[in-house]
Amino acid sequence: MDKEEVIEKKEIKELLELNEELENYFRNTIIPQLFIDANLVLRKFSPPANMHFKLTKEDIGKSTHDIPSLANLPGLIDSIxxxxSSNEDIEKEIQTNDKRWFQMNLLPYIIRKQNITNGAVITFVDITERIVDKQVIEKINADHETFIYSVSHDFRGPLTNLVLLIDLLKAAINKKDKEETKLLLETMYRSAQSMVTIINELTDLAKNGIDPQDKPExxxxxxxxxxxxxxxxxxxxQSHAKITTNFEVKTLLFSRKNLRSIMYNLLSNAIKFTAEEKTPEICIRTxxxxxxxxxxxxxxxxxIEPEKQKDIFAIFERLKPHIEGTGVGLFIVDKMVKNQGGRIxxxxxxxxGTTFTIYLKNEY
Known part of the structure; x- marks a missing residue:
């Protein structure tokens, strides 16, 4: 046996040992992993990868393009x-078709002796709970910011009026002008009542507001x-409102708390925005x-004026400035509906009159 044959046999033995080690590793790891070669052919996968991506032994040797569960993974092929080409690691967050989130880590598989990259080892870490928690926190923070902004926005006007009225009242008292004093006191009372109304509305919004953790039921x-x-x-x-219903569908798939908030906002608006000479007539149907x-x-x-209809769901948009309100009710309704895949x-x-129609998904 010449020297070249000895070297060749030694290299084959080393490759077989390496392959066995790789097989053992993939067989025993608890993490979803894939080994895809430079030709984008699936060479190995760990048992957890089989569970997540529905792989079978028949998929070994197939092109990644021909394995739907892998071909449909966002950015997988381009990342490989x-x-x-770069010999550098890549880390990405991806969402699969079943709405789960994974952190995808890709490492180059380098054959050291030949100094070539012969594929990539891809690891998937399920981060669905982390992403959901992050989204919940972001929604909660956004809701809190909205509420705080609403409070400061809605109190600025009445408080400014009170300060000015107090200054005028002081002057009227100094002048001993009883009529003006009486008029200013009445105006101050109305301004204080306006603040009470705003407080009550904001309290209701806080009580019935968006709960991002509420699941459809x-x-x-x-x-x-x-x-x-x-x-x-x-x-x-007080308004003698007449409320009629026609429920073709008696149960809805939605968050109970959020649906109550939606109904509260739409019904209270329907009563509030009625001409003084009219009795509110409201029909609710499914x-x-x-x-x-x-x-x-x-x-x-x-x-609602045609030019205002496109803006009514914007935050702090008031349909009728002379009617007290926070300007966040329809914004919150729109946000709740969109958060659960619907539209209004x-x-x-x-x-x-006005009709608000909400489209709620039948399945989630």
Whole structure:
């Protein structure tokens, strides 16, 4: 046996030993891992990868392009090519079709003796809970910022008015002008009442606001409506509001707390934005479509100008400046609906009324 044959046999033995070590590693690791060669062919995968990506032994030797569960992973193939060409590690966060999040780490598989990169070893760490927690925290922070901004925004006007009125009252008292003193006191009382109204609305928004951790569940729309009507009983009594319902769908798949907040905001707005000479007439109905359930609230109120309809869901947008409010109600409604994959539409005619239609997904 010549020297070249000895070297060749030694190299083969080393490769077999290396391959056995690699096999043992992939067989025993508890982390989803793939070994894909420079030709984008799947060479090995760990048992957890089989569970996550539904791989079988028949997939070994196939091109990554021909394995749907891998071909559909966002950025996988391009990342492998980048690792092979650059010899540098890559780390990415990806979301799979089943809505799970993974941290994808790609390491170049280098054959040291030949100094070539012959593929990549890809590791997947499930970070779904971390991403969900992060999103929840971001939503909570955003809601808190919205609420704080709303408080400062809505109190600035009445407080400024009170300060000016107090200065005028001092002057009227010094002049011993009883009529002006009486008028200023009445104006101060109205300004203080305005602040009380704002406090009550903000308290209701805080109580019934967005809870990002609330999960969709089967909710009785009739029970939600009765709860909201009880909360608004004073407004309903004072306005003599007539509320009718037509529920083709009696249960909705939505967050109970958020659905109550949506109903509260839409119903209170329907009562609030009614012309003084009219009795509020409000119809609440549900309808079933293929992908969505429709929840609509129709009123005979003052209506919304066409040019304002596109802006009504913006934060602090007030439809009627002379009517007290926080300007965050419809913003929050829109946010709640979108957070659970739905959308809200408005159809309104000035002087005739408004219909808000909410599209709620039938499945999540």
């Amino acid at each position: 090519k980048e690792v092979i 089967e909710v009785s729309i009739e029970q939600i409506l009765e709860s909201v009507k009880f909360t608004l009983k004073n407004q309903i009594f 309808d079933k479509l293929e992908e969505y359930t429709l929840l609509s609230v129709e009123d005979n109120g003052v209506g 539409e408005v159809n309104s005619k000035l002087g005739e």
